[in-house]
Amino acid sequence: MDRLPRGRHxxxxxxxxxxxxxxxxxxxxxxxxxxxxxxxxxxLIGQRAAVSKSDFYKHFESKDDCFVAAYDAAIDRIRExxxxxxxxxxxxxxxxxxxxxxxxxxxxLQKDPALAGIALVEGLRAGRGVxxxxxxxxxxxxxxxxxxxxxxxxxxxxxxxxxxxxxGGIASLLGRRVLAGEAEQLEQLVPAVLEFxxxxxxxxxxxxxxxxxx
Amino acid sequence: xxxxxxxxxxxxxxxHKRRRMIDAIAELSAEQGxxxxxxxxxxRRAGVARKTLYDNFDGKEDLFLxxxxxxxxxxxxxxxxxxxxxxxxxxxxxxxGLAAFLRCVAERPAAARMCMIEALSATPAASTxxxxxxxxxxxxxxxxxxxxxxxxxxxxxxxxxxxxxxxQQIRRGEATRAADLLPELSEFILSPxxxxxxxxxxxxxxx
Numbered sequence: 437m438d439r440l441p442r443g444r445h446x447x448x449x450x451x452x453x454x455x456x457x458x459x460x461x462x463x464x465x466x467x468x469x470x471x472x473x474x475x476x477x478x479x480l481i482g483q484r485a486a487v488s489k490s491d492f493y494k495h496f497e498s499k500d501d502c503f504v505a506a507y508d509a510a511i512d513r514i515r516e517x518x519x520x521x522x523x524x525x526x527x528x529x530x531x532x533x534x535x536x537x538x539x540x541x542x543x544x545l546q547k548d549p550a551l552a553g554i555a556l557v558e559g560l561r562a563g564r565g566v567x568x569x570x571x572x573x574x575x576x577x578x579x580x581x582x583x584x585x586x587x588x589x590x591x592x593x594x595x596x597x598x599x600x601x602x603x604g605g606i607a608s609l610l611g612r613r614v615l616a617g618e619a620e621q622l623e624q625l626v627p628a629v630l631e632f633x634x635x636x637x638x639x640x641x642x643x644x645x646x647x648x649x650x
Numbered sequence: 651x652x653x654x655x656x657x658x659x660x661x662x663x664x665x666h667k668r669r670r671m672i673d674a675i676a677e678l679s680a681e682q683g684x685x686x687x688x689x690x691x692x693x694r695r696a697g698v699a700r701k702t703l704y705d706n707f708d709g710k711e712d713l714f715l716x717x718x719x720x721x722x723x724x725x726x727x728x729x730x731x732x733x734x735x736x737x738x739x740x741x742x743x744x745x746x747g748l749a750a751f752l753r754c755v756a757e758r759p760a761a762a763r764m765c766m767i768e769a770l771s772a773t774p775a776a777s778t779x780x781x782x783x784x785x786x787x788x789x790x791x792x793x794x795x796x797x798x799x800x801x802x803x804x805x806x807x808x809x810x811x812x813x814x815x816x817x818q819q820i821r822r823g824e825a826t827r828a829a830d831l832l833p834e835l836s837e838f839i840l841s842p843x844x845x846x847x848x849x850x851x852x853x854x855x856x857x
Contacts, residue, residue, distance in 0.1 A: 474774070563771045564683050571821065574814070597815050597834045604814020605807040612806065615781070628801030632842065640844045644799075 446509075446516040457495045459485040461506040464499075468506075469550035473562045478502075500565070503558075507566055510555045511573045517544045518580055530584045531634055531646050537580060538606075538630050542622045545610065549619035556611030574607045575600070585637050598636045605632065668706055670696040672717040673760070675710070680763035684714060684772035711773050718769055718779050721761045725754045726786070733794065743794050745836045748812075752828040752835070755816055759825035766817055784809060796843055808839050 463485030467476040478499050482492050496502040521540035525533045545552035559570035578599050587593050606629055613622060627647050634643035674696035678687040689710060693700050707713040732750035733743045755762040765783070769776040791805040812835055819825055 472774075561770045561777055563685065567767065567771065568821075571818070595834045595837075597831065598838050600818065601811030601815050601835070601838050604817075605809075605811025608810025608814060609803060609807045612781075612784075612810070625803060628803045628807070631801060632804065632807050635842050636838065640842050 446513045456485070456487055456491060457505075458509075460487055460492060460495055460502055461509050463487070464502050464506045465510065465554050466550045468503075468558050469553040473503075473558055500563075503562060503566065504569065506554060507559060507569055510551050511569075511576075513551060514541065514544065514555055515576070517541060518577065522580055522583075530586060531638065533584065534581065534633055535630050535646075535650060538633065539626055542610070542626050542629070545614070546620060546622040549614065552610065552614045552619050552622070556607055557615050560611065574603055578603050581633060587637075594636050602633055602636060664706075667696070667698050667702055671698060671703055671706065671713060672720055675713050675717050676721070676758075676760040676764040679714070679768045679772070680760040684710075684768050684776075711775065714764075714769075714772055714776060715779060717761075718765055718776065721758065721765050722779075722783050725751065728754055729790065733790075740794055740796055741840055744791070744839060745832075747790065747794065748836055748839060749829070749832055752816075752832055755820070755828040756826050759820065762816070762825055762828075763820050766813065767820060784813075791839075798843070800842060804842055808842070811838060 460481060463481045463483070464476060467480045467484050471480070476499065478489060478492055481487075481499070481502060482489050485492075492502070496505065517540050518537050521537040522533055525536045528536070545556075555573070559566050559573070581603055582599050585594070609625065609629065610622060613619070613625065627650075630650075631640075631643045631647045634646060638646070671692060674692050675687065678691050678695060687710070689700065689703065692710070692713070693703050696703075703713070707716060728750045729747045732746040736742050736746040765780070769780040771777070788805045788809050791809060795805065815831060815835060816825075816828060819828055819831065
């Protein structure tokens with residue numbers, strides 16, 4: 437099997453327009469957001485993607501197969517965004533990098549609620565196979581938080597579980613808000629999310645100071 | 651003529667069988683998922699007749715939801731009792747409540763898996779139950795934590811973070827060691843409140 441060309445990870449709007457497989461993935465993602473997992477059928481996906489059912493089956497074995505591909509594509513897009521923010525602000529203080537990454541992430545999710553839906557909501561609720569992917573995806577973001585972080589105020593390193601709880605907690609909060617139909621107000625959560633992320637490393641007082649100063 | 655063994659009261663037997671069915675669906679859901687679990691599996695695991703299951707429950711979903719409600723009720727009681735039994739500062743109440751929750755996870759790992767993971771994907775009604783349970787725990791934390799200039803989403807985020815950690819433990823098959831997490835999770839939950847003005851707890855706890 438051919439290696440995937442570099443740069444294919446992530447799903448920019450231009451790609452979506454060109455490719456049948458990507459259209460199906462986009463079709464599933466938007467159908468999911470509109471009607472939920474149970475009601476998203478192969479027919480509906482095909483309609484959204486302007487792809488026939490038989491063509492669907494050229495690309496995917498089943499709805500679940502398409503779902504997994506769509507899920508992975510969504511995570512790739514989110515990862516691209518977070519990595520870009522981290523790289524762009526490499527020279528900044530850790531706390532500012534975290535702020536920038538959170539702002540970029542939330543802005544992306546707010547602009548594309550269907551993306552937020554599949555990544556943060558459906559990933560948990562579609563069954564075992566995808567749940568494992570959700571867990572792996574969230575875990576994979578921990579290094580972005582951790583890299584360059586100062587040791588905790590008393591000099592003791594922040595426990596691994598705390599890193600995980602921060603990233604897991606943020607994913608959970610954002611997901612629940614999307615589930616509640618508040619995807620378009622996610623940006624309002626940025627100060628709270630930032631304070632939550634910084635607190636274990638800087639202490640709550642310093643975290644609050646940085647958030648208010650921003 | 652004396653019976654060869656004493657008969658247990660019928661109601662006792664009935665309740666006991668109900669519990670066995672509930673525990674069976676928890677174990678099976680944890681092992682193979684809700685979807686893959688069949689009525690035949692449940693009755694075999696529980697050691698009851700098919701008829702007994704259908705006398706007590708409408709079917710698989712009804713049993714699942716009854717199990718969820720039962721386990722949630724048990725956890726709720728243990729957490730509330732632990733908080734109530736703890737005198738002293740709000741930090742100790744929260745830590746006691748958390749410790750009680752971790753004990754429940756450690757003592758009933760299949761139930762923990764069922765309620766915290768499988769419920770999300772089992773059926774729409776199950777995931778609704780899950781969301782309501784999360785809201786309950788968020789509220790419980792709010793009521794025990796100090797008021798202050800913290801974002802109102804903090805409790806929701808903290809509960810999400812703790813759930814995350816516990817779900818990882820459960821998935822790794824380490825649920826029985828959940829109590830080991832108490833120091834880290836306690837610090838995690840309490841640290842945002844450090845330095846917040848020590849005003850009295852927000853409101854009396856709802857009974």
